[in-house]
Amino acid sequence: MTTRKIIHIDMDAFYASVEQRDDPALRGKPVAVGSAEARGVVAAASYEARTFGVRSAMASVTALRRCPGLIFVLPRSDVYREVSNQIRAIFADYTDLIEPLSLDEAYLDVTDDARGIGSATAIAAEIRVRIREVTGLTASAGVSYNKFIAKLASDQNKPDGLCVIKPAQGPAFVAALPVNRFHGVGPVTAAKMAALGIVSGADLRDFALDALTRHFGSSANYFHRAAHGEDDRPVRPDRPLKSVGAERTFDRDLIDAADLIAALEPVIDAAWRRIERSGATGRSLTLKVKFADFKIVSRTQTRTAPLTHRAEVAAVGTNLLRALLPVDLGIRLLGLTLSGLIGPESGPPAPGLLFPDG
Structure with a gap:
């Protein structure tokens, strides 16, 4: 079998970097893209802001508490899309196998080496130079033999870095990482793994698959293979998106109506x-509810016109939840999913508007 050559390109603090590029007064200063209003959320933070602990998805009031000098800039979606299209055009010079994950990151399969450059590492380096020349922005790249490790590698030397993990290095590289770096291991899963003594990739690698399955169900096989540096997923260009949403598992089961309505707000924010x-x-908007006994209930509302604003999503989602209240059993998870999609990601996708961490 031919060893794949996969590159993961991830722009550095994309939204914030575009704003600093276009406004010299913002350069070198802590910048957050988003709204400073009481219920606002940070969509992206510059590296200067990150030194204060400001992160994407953080409430704006929390961000300002951590960094009183934080400068908020409202997002300019059209500008970000335009820059993303410039970057995508650069990718297309090297391969047709491009899988965009968002405006600021994508996988490229350069196994065939259409330009005869001779090295995936050299291709990644050339792409990064061209991105800087065309957009004035920096990108980090990970180069490896599969998507899982390439994505991990792109984050290894950020910002403006390049990391190459060869097949012989993959298992050891993964073993040395904390499991919370693994895609699919969020805070709740990481805490559950820590309780089982699984802190590093090596711990996960050495944990028996049958035991892993008892604790993590259908995700166990993915975790097991990832911990061994294995991932056979192909780079899939123009993958249609059927739905988009978010869900949250709570630290404790909620039963009070007011608590549940309040807990839905961050789910609405993440979904939007x-x-x-x-x-x-x-x-169509679907509310997913998982009860304390793990029973799952869903409720869907379909409208004649598409939902185009956060306020509409919030109203529909809240009404769906209110219709289930009161509940006799605590709720451990709430989720919202939009389907019946119309637009760029409903067919062959253009890169969508991101919520970057790069």
């Missing part, structure tokens, strides 16, 4: 950010 990122709209 991903909807914006996708560049699509949709007509």
